[in-house]
Amino acid sequence: MPKGNPVQTTPHTTRLRRLTRTLPTLITAVLVACLLSWTGSSPAQAAPGDGSVSDPNIGYVGRWDTSAGTAAVPSWTGAYLQTAFTGTTVKVKARDAVNLYASIDGGPDVFHPGVRGTVNLTPQPLSAGTHTLRISYRSGDTVFQGLVLDPGARTVAPNIPSRLVEFVGDSITAGALTDRLALDSYAWKTGEQLGARHTQIARSGYCLVAQSGCTGLGTQFFRTASTGSQNWDFSRYRADAVVINLGTNDIGHGVTGAAFQSAYTKFLADLRATYPNARLFAVQTLKKRYVNETRAAVTARTNAGDSGVHYVDTTGWLTDGTDYEDGNGHPNEAGHTKFANRLAPVIAARLGDPASTRAAAPGQPGDPNIKFVGRWDTRTSTAYTPYWAGAYYRVGFTGRTVQLKQRGTIDFWARIDNGPVKFYDDVKGTVNLTPSPLSAGNHTLQVNYQVVAGSYRGDAVFQGLVLDSGATTSPPSAPGKLVEFIGDSITVGTTSSQNARTAYGWLIGERLGTEHTQIAQGGACLVAAADGCVGLERQFTKLNPNADTPDWDFSRYQANAVVINLGTNDVGHAVSSAQFQTAYTSLLRKVRAAYPQAWIFALETFRGRYVPQTQAAVKAAVDGGDSRVSFVDTTGWLGSGDLTDSVHPNDQGHRVIADRLTPVIAARIGT
Structure with missing residues (x-):
């Protein structure tokens, strides 16, 4: 036997050696296999797809101890695993009573309290096809012992984001006092917003400096678990960003300012040695402890030539009395959400757009060959959501068939190879778009969803395409210009035969050969009225017309022309002429700030409402030096x-x- 592969000598192996002196090599191999089976030995590595702990199709995020081979144990809070699987059911094996969360197909994290043994995660069987699974543990016997799938089903390599953000902290980073702990923390929420893998190297009561019995993360961070001295093997993952939120507890353990600053400076240096290319973010604690010392540590690293270290000022992020669970600085769920909404853009600005660099299989969310036009929420890596009317996507693909994965019931339109547009009514699951297979070769697909508004509440969520075996995607043709249309139900296309598709904005974009977006919602006003009318002067800059956060990232596309058609609804919501003119002037400024080179067209509403005020706002913009604004008399x-x-x-x-x-x-615009 070769060195490094010892086999214990038994009567069976003695007989085998005698036989192999005379038998051919092939027979020897067969005998070896039979003997290993007979003596009960087996390879350590599981077969891909079997759902066992060592199945390579199961991705472990965080610091997991998988050395046992039959049990995987998460060592810090917020660790999770993810995979994809075929079939209609999935179960997880738990050694003893545990509280866990499971998310299937990008859906909500369902809580399974106090479960043990083989736990059924799909009491209602799924539709046939490929599904995704994420499991995270809350408390109890947090030991993963594998999955149980349908007969003949198997796991599939999941779509795992390439980027990872690591959060270092105490009870605040761990999500203490919230209902779901780690899942409610700003760290988890920020990672999800960024569409990145995320880890929480955090524990309640921990300090930066080890003093007076307080565990110091300045050293414990580098360990496998929150207790113990075993070093973590950092070759198992590399962080793209590290967020440090430490210092809240040190003051109660007598750590001086000088000691804290020295420890923080050293911790940053040690992190840089561990993650040479990561961005490091030193967050000001919410209780503003050791602020000057934290800033000084960042400055020291910057002066030492490390340009990848950044101080994050959190002043004003949360409000006392409303965003906290207690008086000790622990945010409630809303507070953690606010924290994440402020922190995620800070990290994204340093890392760039995660959606454009996320690793993804062909046809899945994150595939760079899929062109998403409009304002798509890409923060969840397995499910992209359009909130405004008229968003669509286009992609090229090979093979003869294509199917669309939908989470819940939705209406949508699909067009293949510039053929007729087909309407799919109330469909969900894996929807076959090619019941009659196409000819072999290259094809194109365009899909847009029914506008989710009013009484229609479909589940407009893109979860990916299913292509033929061996097929792939390709970039679609890319028009060089984009026209954005801002408005209400008229711009949405309400009462037309295909809503957004048969609205004037879509038609104009198609005629001009440009990309086109409809930043419009039925019933919207220009002014956010006191009676609840959505005001697009305010919401134009948002990802979602019905949410105050997050802001839309205008670097994701730039419009060459913007058409504004607002004012039809404001009359019915008691908006005065002065209010309207002020808001229109403000909207023109916001559009110009978002799109410095665009031509802006302010349409007279088709019912002739607020015409003098619209004209006055345009004149004020022109008089103010903006020569690329026009009033359009309709x-x-x-x-x-x-x-x-x-x-x-x-x-x-x-x-x-x-x-x-x-x-x-x-x-x-010269088209």
């Missing part, structure tokens, strides 16, 4: 036959608007 564009009611254009009316407005835009 008088006489629509007749009674162009409307489905007294307000909303029908299909013919939208075509009439497109006939009149397309050349106006083309004359300015």
